[in-house]
Amino acid sequence: MALDQSFVGRTYPPTPAYEVGREKIREFADAIGDPNPVYRDPEAAKALGHPDVVAPPTFPIVISMPAADQVVYDPALGLDWSRVVHGDQRFNHERPMRPGDRVVAVVTVESIKSFAGNDMITLVTAMSTVEGELITTARALLVARAEGEDKS
Amino acid sequence: MTETQAPAERFAVGTLLPPTSFPITRKDLVRYAGASGDFNDIHWNGRFAVDVGLPDVIAHGMYTMAVAGRVVTDWIGDPAAVEEYFVRFSKPVVVPDDGVGALVEVTGKVAKALDGGRVQVDLTVQSAGQKVLGKATAVVRIP
Numbered sequence: 001m002a003l004d005q006s007f008v009g010r011t012y013p014p015t016p017a018y019e020v021g022r023e024k025i026r027e028f029a030d031a032i033g034d035p036n037p038v039y040r041d042p043e044a045a046k047a048l049g050h051p052d053v054v055a056p057p058t059f060p061i062v063i064s065m066p067a068a069d070q071v072v073y074d075p076a077l078g079l080d081w082s083r084v085v086h087g088d089q090r091f092n093h094e095r096p097m098r099p100g101d102r103v104v105a106v107v108t109v110e111s112i113k114s115f116a117g118n119d120m121i122t123l124v125t126a127m128s129t130v131e132g133e134l135i136t137t138a139r140a141l142l143v144a145r146a147e148g149e150d151k152s
Numbered sequence: 153m154t155e156t157q158a159p160a161e162r163f164a165v166g167t168l169l170p171p172t173s174f175p176i177t178r179k180d181l182v183r184y185a186g187a188s189g190d191f192n193d194i195h196w197n198g199r200f201a202v203d204v205g206l207p208d209v210i211a212h213g214m215y216t217m218a219v220a221g222r223v224v225t226d227w228i229g230d231p232a233a234v235e236e237y238f239v240r241f242s243k244p245v246v247v248p249d250d251g252v253g254a255l256v257e258v259t260g261k262v263a264k265a266l267d268g269g270r271v272q273v274d275l276t277v278q279s280a281g282q283k284v285l286g287k288a289t290a291v292v293r294i295p
Contacts, residue, residue, distance in 0.1 A: 028187045031180075032187075032215065033222075034218075056231060057234045058214060062188055085241075088240040088241060089239055089241075093234060
């Protein structure tokens with residue numbers, strides 16, 4: 001069923017602040033198997049001109065994905081969340097996230113399209129510090145697959 | 153790694169990034185689920201994955217994206233040089249519970265010189281002979 005086009009342009013309320021932590025960055029870097037010391041060692045990060053360790057380029061998904069749940073589970077939109085798959089993902093970084101950043105995410109519905117029975121919704125998530133500094137913008141295409149494609 | 157080369161040479165259009173292969177096991181997916189907070193059953197529960205029509209457990213698309221990005225960050229040195237990173241999730245990376253798992257093979261090339269001392273890198277990301285990420289591109293600032 002086609003989604004309500006009036007949701008295009010809708011912005012959801014800011015999420016509660018997520019505080020980036022050094023150990024969370026290390027845990028994420030370990031999980032992606034990346035031994036780069038700039039994710040773990042403040043001295044190595046300082047040698048590259050950073051005030052502290054930095055988070056990997058895809059780390060902001062830790063914040064943007066739960067933020068998108070506001071839309072995915074919005075009963076008013078009626079997306080069939082059990083059929084949702086991740087279509088594509090973009091990050092635009094102003095700078096990397098760092099320990100101590102308190103990050104607020106604001107999700108906007110950028111577009112809603114329907115193709116061959118699939119609902120396609122693009123969400124833009126702006127992640128800024130509580131002080132208002134934009135750090136990263138994530139743009140995700142979510143696809144709710146058409147009914148009857150389960151066994152394809 | 154190639155400190156003796158002049159920057160212009162290191163980042164010239166057509167430069168190939170060192171190709172890398174990344175093995176992925178079920179344990180990696182469990183660890184990524186924990187670190188990322190994405191506990192979708194299709195990434196760890198084989199029974200559930202088959203129930204929803206998948207051949208088996210599949211890797212988180214974001215895990216494959218993160219792993220592929222290493223080819224860029226290992227090459228550039230400072231991951232903060234990555235200004236933009238895009239991928240399309242074209243095919244799932246199937247990760248069987250057979251003690252071997254999957255292999256993701258990544259190659260990259262400097263595709264374009266951009267303004268502001270930046271370049272665009274195009275990545276090719278394959279698993280089991282199929283392209284699993286489409287249009288994978290990163291924009292990086294040349295140090």
